[in-house]
Amino acid sequence: MTCRSSEELNQLVLEAKGYTKFGKVADYIPALKKADPDDLSVAIYHPDGTCLSAGDVKLKITLQSISKVLALALALLDCGEEEVFCKIGYEPTGDPFNSIVKLEISKPAKPLNPMINAGALVVTHMIKGVSADDRFNRLLQFVRKLAGNPLITFCEEVAVSEFETAHLNRSLCYFMKQHGIINEDVEELIDLYTKQCAIEMNCLDLARIGLVLALDGVEPLTNKRLIPTQIARICKTLMVTCGMYNASGEFAVRVGIPAKSGVSGGIMGAVPNRFGIGIFGAALDEKGNSIAGLKILEMLSKRYDLSMF
Ligand SMILES: NC(=O)CC[C@H](N)C(=O)O
Numbered sequence: 001m002t003c004r005s006s007e008e009l010n011q012l013v014l015e016a017k018g019y020t021k022f023g024k025v026a027d028y029i030p031a032l033k034k035a036d037p038d039d040l041s042v043a044i045y046h047p048d049g050t051c052l053s054a055g056d057v058k059l060k061i062t063l064q065s066i067s068k069v070l071a072l073a074l075a076l077l078d079c080g081e082e083e084v085f086c087k088i089g090y091e092p093t094g095d096p097f098n099s100i101v102k103l104e105i106s107k108p109a110k111p112l113n114p115m116i117n118a119g120a121l122v123v124t125h126m127i128k129g130v131s132a133d134d135r136f137n138r139l140l141q142f143v144r145k146l147a148g149n150p151l152i153t154f155c156e157e158v159a160v161s162e163f164e165t166a167h168l169n170r171s172l173c174y175f176m177k178q179h180g181i182i183n184e185d186v187e188e189l190i191d192l193y194t195k196q197c198a199i200e201m202n203c204l205d206l207a208r209i210g211l212v213l214a215l216d217g218v219e220p221l222t223n224k225r226l227i228p229t230q231i232a233r234i235c236k237t238l239m240v241t242c243g244m245y246n247a248s249g250e251f252a253v254r255v256g257i258p259a260k261s262g263v264s265g266g267i268m269g270a271v272p273n274r275f276g277i278g279i280f281g282a283a284l285d286e287k288g289n290s291i292a293g294l295k296i297l298e299m300l301s302k303r304y305d306l307s308m309f
Pocket residue numbers: 063064065066097098117162169197261262263264288
């Protein structure tokens with residue numbers, strides 16, 4: 001059985017809204033403070049093109065850490081698995097996403113995985129292009145293709161706001177530059193990374209990208225392969241083990257699907273061979289995941305038996 005009515009989603013949104021008051025909007029990127037903690041929207045995209053939604057689905061938010069999955073897919077296409085995982089590990093971490101501590105103690109000195117900031121910065125570093133602008137445009141084109149929406153762009157205000165305050169991410173970069181993991185100008189990389197994190201879309205676009213991943217890289221409406229199976233598989237595996245930060249284990253138990261969250265309150269879910277999910281709810285729990293978004297996913301998983309495990 002699967003969710004087939006927007007009315008059902010509406011009920012889930014109403015129920016989950018009760019939890020937004022226990023969360024907090026991210027404020028370490030000043031522009032994100034403007035979000036309304038009560039906003040909550042969800043979309044589900046089925047392979048036959050049916051799309052269900054509830055809440056203010058026109059609302060766009062920036063991808064933040066969700067972009068790490070899409071950048072990883074492009075870097076894997078550009079450089080291949082061996083080169084990417086020569087510089088970044090595969091292992092989850094119990095530390096917060098922006099922690100610097102493991103960089104110094106890991107041997108060899110490389111970020112533990114591509115879903116924490118250190119690893120994601122290396123991934124962005126590996127996206128190819130003739131200039132930083134070209135690299136960003138290639139990523140944007142790739143995201144537009146995955147979402148089937150040529151109008152997707154990035155939010156300049158959020159990008160600038162993060163660029164001006166990304167001192168911790170700069171520290172990660174300088175540390176990694178010292179150790180030869182990256183070799184480009186740090187300001188250029190931070191500029192590219194903050195634009196990547198500021199790519200914005202609504203939850204319908206997000207659900208559609210989740211669907212492509214759920215179907216191992218194939219866009220079902222055109223039947224075109226957008227990502228090789230192996231790359232989709234790597235992305236989904238890392239979403240399961242590391243996608244919800246240091247709450248990934250609990251999420252695997254409670255929900256059990258590949259998912260990736262971001263500090264703007266987005267969650268992209270890929271229910272293998274079934275559907276894609278896009279959720280926006282800006283109020284976050286203490287680990288940085290959308291508090292009401294998690295509730296919706298838990299309810300969906302129970303009701304429709306979504307867990308892979
Ligand atoms: N967890 C996140 O969504 C983090 C992304 C954010 N742009 C950062 O680097 O801090």
